[in-house]
Amino acid sequence: RKEVEQDPGPFNVPEGATVAFNCTYSNSASQSFFWYRQDCRKEPKLLMSVYSSGNEDGRFTAQLNRASQYISLLIRDSKLSDSATYLCVVTILTGGGNKLTFGTGTQLKVEL
Amino acid sequence: DVKVTQSSRYLVKRTGEKVFLECVQDMDHENMFWYRQDPGLGLRLIYFSYDVKMKEKGDIPEGYSVSREKKERFSLILESASTNQTSMYLCASSVGQDYGYTFGSGTRLTVV
Numbered sequence: 001r002k003e004v005e006q007d008p009g010p011f012n013v014p015e016g017a018t019v020a021f022n023c024t025y026s027n028s029a030s031q032s033f034f035w036y037r038q039d040c041r042k043e044p045k046l047l048m049s050v051y052s053s054g055n056e057d058g059r060f061t062a063q064l065n066r067a068s069q070y071i072s073l074l075i076r077d078s079k080l081s082d083s084a085t086y087l088c089v090v091t092i093l094t095g096g097g098n099k100l101t102f103g104t105g106t107q108l109k110v111e112l
Numbered sequence: 113d114v115k116v117t118q119s120s121r122y123l124v125k126r127t128g129e130k131v132f133l134e135c136v137q138d139m140d141h142e143n144m145f146w147y148r149q150d151p152g153l154g155l156r157l158i159y160f161s162y163d164v165k166m167k168e169k170g171d172i173p174e175g176y177s178v179s180r181e182k183k184e185r186f187s188l189i190l191e192s193a194s195t196n197q198t199s200m201y202l203c204a205s206s207v208g209q210d211y212g213y214t215f216g217s218g219t220r221l222t223v224v
Contacts, residue, residue, distance in 0.1 A: 032211075034212050036212075042217070042218075043202055043215035043216060043217050043218050044155070044202070044213075044215050045215070046212035046213070046214075049212065087154070087155075099145075099157060099160060099170070100145075100157075100213060101157075102147075102154050102155040103154060104152065104153065104154035105154060
């Protein structure tokens, strides 16, 4: 089983729609959680951290459910510029300390 | 903003060559990482370093080595390049183990 699993998509949505992505992780000891955004042929960029109480940044809302070991990202009022791949990321405790483990990403395409 | 600079955007090397990929960060970060990214497999950690002259194996260290002689520079070495090492290589740095990473723009390596 992969440590971090995401639906690869693509999710094709019209501009203005609300779209949600889920991600599950297997290590119950995971401590930190993030969503990254990656544009085609570019490097990943941190979108937002995910906190236990849930957090919001403009049109983006992230939620964490530790009991069920999943993370979600909600995007409201989708823009064309939101088209990208969204990577779910968790920290995994290793002998050398915590390291980030990435999901393979969910592709979002926002259309006119 | 933190800047992570990778020395080459594109590289083409021959099988059996020794290849050096350089990464420099300008924010005095302790932690540096090398990932490779392949379609369908996502980002996989090759090596990481939490301090000068310190290195830890990631998930796929075979065929690679690293060097961190100075805090700002983390080099990835392919001792004898093989075609299965054709990939996008991404360097990242972070201020702490539980913080998000800043990535370089990547080096797309092709081994022929």
